[in-house]
Structures are given as structure tokens and as C-alpha cells.
Amino acid sequence: MLYSILIYSADGVFDRLPPDEQEAVLQKHRDLQARLKERGAFAVAKLMPFSNAVTLKPPPDQGQKPLVVDGPFAETKERFMGLYIIDCASLDEALAFAGSLGTFHDALEVRPVAWAGGILESP
């Protein structure tokens, strides 16, 4: 089954970490990505800071256009920063992959993927 690992973190905190701490976090991601690459296909994405977001909200009346609002959908403390999609044999395996990123910076939500498609790479 495909599992997603959704990464939530407080925006702007990573940038304030000392360089060696930043490097340690990045290294965990690089290690995980190297392991996943050996196993086959996976997907990973890191999102830009939330102030780049634009949110479409449902229109107040039927027939109207959705409202376009600047900023992220929810005013939450921890924000959605990025995700992995990994083919795993079990929830345990998915949790182990998430655990290898295990940091106190981020909350990691592991959630099965109902459907996935498409293929993309950033330039």
C-alpha cells in the first residue's frame, strides 16, 4: 500500500537553527531518499513558505466563483511543509521510515494513500 508521510512544522523555525543543526536535519532526509531510491519509486516534495500560498474557498452562494484568499487555508501553529509518498508493506514499515526522520522539529503524520498518480520533478 502507498503511505504518505506528511510533515508539519512551525514556519520559520528551521531557518533560525544553527547551520550544523540544519545540516543534521537535511542529512536525515538525504539518507531516507537514498534508501527509498534503492527500493524503487517514491515521491517527495518540499513546499515553499506559507506566505506564497493562495487559497480558494467555497463561494458563499451557489453559482458564484470561489473566493481567492491570500495565505494558507488554516491559521494553525504547525503548518504543512512537505510530504513523502512511499510504497510500504505495512503500517509498521511506514512508521519506521517516518521514524528515521524523527525530529523534534516536526510532527509527522503517516496516512495511507487512497489513490496516487502523475509523475513530476522540479526543474
Added chain:
Amino acid sequence: MSPYSAWLEARFAEIRPKAIAALTRQFRDLDLAEEAFSASCLKAVQVWPRQGLPDDPLAWLLTVGRNAGIDSLRRTSRSRDAASPESADQDTEGDLVDRLDMGGLRDDVLRLLFICCRPDLTVQDQSALALRIVGGLSVAEIARAFLVKPKAMEQRITRAKRTAMRADIPFQTPDLAERHARLKTVSLLVYLMFNEGWSASAGDTLIKAPLCEEAIRLARLLLDLFPSVSELMGLLALFLLQHSRRRARVDPEGELVGLDDQDRALWDRPMIAEARALLEKALRHGTPGPYQIQAAIAAVHAAAAHAEDTDWREIERLYAALYLMQPTPVVRLNHAAAVAKVEGPKAALTMLETLEHDLAGYQWFHTTRAAFFTEMGDAAAAKAALERALALGPTAPERRHLRRQITDCEKNL
């Protein structure tokens, strides 16, 4: 420092501007607000590692900070009026959290930045104060950012703080026009702070990168609080586009490298990508402003793989638009530089004739004229213009750059 405490520090730093702003409104006393926030962070360091991160760290820190502040007031029996009329004592925790709506907070942060913008302070002092109060940098860090001695910086900040505290700026929620005016003033401060970092006005260094980074942080903070203000998107985009060139702008010998000669492979592509996203978002609003246009100009440069691919016609149009909004001699000078690329140096020199009076003391005016003369093959006039620039007391690397150009002119005399 352990990884966990490094992360806690980072988290506190991120929360600090909002927390200080809210506590200042509560206590009407900046020193007490800072003291209360430090106390709450100290408590968090003890409690969070054991109990885990609270659901809302800002609210947690504010609740603890408020109590610490009240205790401190009781101990020192400072004037009880200080906590009135919005008397802190009577609030329950729930009330405080309820009042943590973004609307109130954003005006609190804006107010805090606004009191740093006292017109009787120099831009450097305003910036230093904003970094101390809002950014939470230590005096030593600010001194390093400005490349001055900590002792001198301490005196400057103490003096500036005294001046700023005299400002009688009400705590009531500002009306729309007042909020707009404050945002404009504060944006200008952040813009000038970035420029001070980007083209250091004195000393041996060309770029004070920490100042640029702090200005970027403040721009992010403002955009976080005012997410639909297109000029803030433009401001942040402009900073990111300029800062994306930082590695290419100074060569290994510490010499300034002009835009045309920069190694564009050194430009920070993710930063450029973010700026483009912001700018695109801003332009959807259809409310162009000077920051958005300047960012658009920087984006045209960023889009060119090589200097010779630059779309100067577009840049020329953008400067013409900028001049309509900001009819200043410096904008006209930049417009002339773009005109030179499109129509040749002769047309551009004609544009500059009227600027002599205003810009005689501006280095870039003379170096721009020198470039035009060089292009027209008039080495003597170019050399004279460069010498006038040199006489204006540029920074050491700029001086070396100018001397090199003068030597080149002499070869062509």
C-alpha cells in the same frame, strides 16, 4: 548547545515579536514585557522537554509571561496603574487566549515596529532598535551586523530606546488609514535596513549579510500578519531577488562584481523561484506599487541566463512606470541606464543633464555617466566622472573598483 535546546531557541526567536508585542500592550511597558517574555521562555525550557510541546506555544508563553509580569509588578510595587485599565490581574487564562486573535496581534506588532520609526532617529538607529526590540537580537549581534563596537552600539540603542519610548502612540486599534500609514512607514524602514545591508554605506565590507537576512525576516513577519498586502509581497520578492545574488556579487578577493559580470550559476535559484511566486501572486491584485515594480525589474534580470539576454526594453518600461509613482532623481538615473541599453548612451546622457544639481553628491550618478562616456569612446570625460565619484568617499572595495576603472580609462586616453 544540545539539538533540542537549539530548536527551542529557534522557536522562541520566531515567537518573540508577537509575544513582546502582546505583552507590551498588556503592561504598557516594553522593559517589563521583555522581562516577562524571558521569564516565560525560562519556564518553557524546564517544562516543555518533560511535558511535550503545548498545542499553542505562543498562548502558553503569553500566559506564563503575563503571570511573571504581574509577579514582577507586585514585587517591585511599580505603579499599579501600569497594568490598568486593561488590568491584567482580572483576566482568566481563557480571556487571554481569546484575545490572541490575529487582528489584535498584527496591530500590536505593527505598533512595536512603528515606535522604532521615530523621525528624530537616524535610519541606522531605527534599524538597530527594531532588531533589538522586535527581532530580539542581542546588542552584540546587532553590533556585529552593523560592524561597530558593542559598547558604541549599546549606547546608541539605549539612547534610541529612550527616544522611542517618549513617543505617545495610542494602544487602541488603529483605523484603516492609520494602519495603512504605519505599514508604509514600517515597510520603508525594513527596505532601508535591507539596503544598508546590501550596499554598506561605510567601512570595508560590501555586504552586511546579517542585516539583509534580518530585513527578510521582518518582511516575512509583516506578510504573515498582513497576507493580502501586495506591496509586502513585492517587498519580500525584491529582497529575495537581490539576496539571491549575494554569492556572485563579491568575488573571492572581496571585490564588488557588477550585475553584467556576475557568475549567474552562483545565484540562489530556490530564492528566485520563491520571489517569482510572490510577485505573481502580488500582480494578481492589480495594485502595483514601487516595491512590486522594483521586484519586477529584479525579476527581469533574474530571468536572463546571460547578461546579454536581459530584456532591457521591459526594464526600461518598468522604470518609466516606477518614475510615475516615485519621480525621484535616483529612479530617473536608473531609468536613464535602461534607456542607454535600449537607445544608446547619447539619449541617456541627455536625461541625466537635469539631474546634475540633485545627484552631484551621489556616487552612482558619476559612475553611470562614466559608463556612458566610455561607451561613446570619450575616455577623458569618463575619467573625470570616475574621479568625482572617488572624491565622494566610497567604501574601500568601491574605491578599489573605481581606481581600476580609472586606470582602464587612462589606457584609452
